[in-house]
Amino acid sequence: MKILLLGEYSNVHNTLAEGLRHLGHEVTVASNGDFWKDYPRNQDLARHEGKWGGICLMAKIATLLPQWRGYDVVQLINPMFLELKAERIFPIYRYLRRNNHHVVLCAMGMDHYWVKECTERKPLRYSDFNIGDTLRSDECAMRDRLDWLDTPKAKLNIEIANDCDAIITGLYEYDVCYRPNFPQKTTFIPLPIHPMSPISPNPASPMGPITLFVGISRGRSAYKGTDIMLRAAQAVKEKYSERLELVVAEGLPFHEYQKKMDNSDVIMDQLYGYTPAMNALLAMSKGIVVIGGGEPENYDIIGEHELRPIINVEPTYESVYEQLEQLVLHPERLSLLKQQSIEYVRKHHDYLNVAKKYENLYNQL
Numbered sequence: 001m002k003i004l005l006l007g008e009y010s011n012v013h014n015t016l017a018e019g020l021r022h023l024g025h026e027v028t029v030a031s032n033g034d035f036w037k038d039y040p041r042n043q044d045l046a047r048h049e050g051k052w053g054g055i056c057l058m059a060k061i062a063t064l065l066p067q068w069r070g071y072d073v074v075q076l077i078n079p080m081f082l083e084l085k086a087e088r089i090f091p092i093y094r095y096l097r098r099n100n101h102h103v104v105l106c107a108m109g110m111d112h113y114w115v116k117e118c119t120e121r122k123p124l125r126y127s128d129f130n131i132g133d134t135l136r137s138d139e140c141a142m143r144d145r146l147d148w149l150d151t152p153k154a155k156l157n158i159e160i161a162n163d164c165d166a167i168i169t170g171l172y173e174y175d176v177c178y179r180p181n182f183p184q185k186t187t188f189i190p191l192p193i194h195p196m197s198p199i200s201p202n203p204a205s206p207m208g209p210i211t212l213f214v215g216i217s218r219g220r221s222a223y224k225g226t227d228i229m230l231r232a233a234q235a236v237k238e239k240y241s242e243r244l245e246l247v248v249a250e251g252l253p254f255h256e257y258q259k260k261m262d263n264s265d266v267i268m269d270q271l272y273g274y275t276p277a278m279n280a281l282l283a284m285s286k287g288i289v290v291i292g293g294g295e296p297e298n299y300d301i302i303g304e305h306e307l308r309p310i311i312n313v314e315p316t317y318e319s320v321y322e323q324l325e326q327l328v329l330h331p332e333r334l335s336l337l338k339q340q341s342i343e344y345v346r347k348h349h350d351y352l353n354v355a356k357k358y359e360n361l362y363n364q365l
Helices: 012-022 051-067 086-099 112-119 139-148 152-163 172-178 226-239 254-262 278-285 296-302 317-329 331-348 351-364
Strands: 002-006 026-031 073-076 102-107 166-169 186-188 210-216 244-250 266-269 289-292
Touching (some): 012 026, 086 102, 086 152, 102 172, 102 351, 112 139, 112 152, 112 172, 139 152, 166 172, 166 351, 172 186, 172 296, 210 226, 210 317, 226 244, 226 266, 226 317, 244 254, 266 278, 266 317, 278 289, 289 331, 317 331
Parallel strands (some): 002 073, 102 166, 166 186, 210 266, 266 289
16 A cells, blocks of 8 residues: 555654555655654654744645645544644645545544543543543643634544544543544554664662653643652652662653663653553563553553553652652562563554554555
8 A cells, every 4th residue: 555644743653654664565754753853754844943934834745745646545643734724734634635545534642622522521530631520720731722622723623533534543542532423433553662672671670779761841741740740759769869860851852862761760651641652652662661651441442451561640749759659669560560561562562563453444444
């Protein structure tokens, strides 16, 4: 098949492309590299800053549009798959729809249905937008509600979701938001992970300090809960200074981020998540233990009944502090958790197996 993957989210499309090419498909990835993360792509759609950034990007897309024809599948990472205003994406989407065989929408990040469901129906006990029945009021959550409810972005999302041939959800959280609205066209497929190096966990020494890595997304620390996680980590570090080494990184390109993370024993990620996303899964593939989202629903949706590698936390300072403190006091737990982390990713997220699931869905279309 000839496949066009438009947009990027945490290396999903680039990793998927590797798997699909291995299966014999012709794949083009066109994206902005997910902003500063700068993931690899075949066609660069990064937008430069300033007044002329949008004009230059539109000009580049105009030259690429003739090449974006005749694909068996065009897959969009998000309704906002280009760094343009929603109003400008409408005609581009319709062009893609007219000139290609099938269009698939991914539900893997911020969009209208994620915001709407978590704000109104609240299918999750906690999320980026609610804690129980209470709506979150931090700046990012408020801004995203204004951005995705009753706006051109919302209309674009609604049009694409209703018009496309299939919707692929990559996390349990997004599945429960899309499936009630589109039960016939929603398919859950786990995220693809391609190990960046041979899989062998760093040995866990009961005698040495545990190395904890905390990565911070620019401008979204409170939204992702990193502020709470970091505060708890700093408190544990202060109490057990000889037992815990804390490494913090903010806004790094992907290759630099990898280097910082690689020598860690543990990372903290996504306080408000139910499920490990790309960052956590990549760490797990290297034998790094994740403190973050590992709710029962995560294991249920992938049919995992034995492995429990993730140290799950509730979205509170106290829960993070308690779980990290227990790990510091019982470092002997690390060896099993590291090995289970590797096995978990191999079993459920291997990029070739995931690519085969995408291939099966494309064939069904």
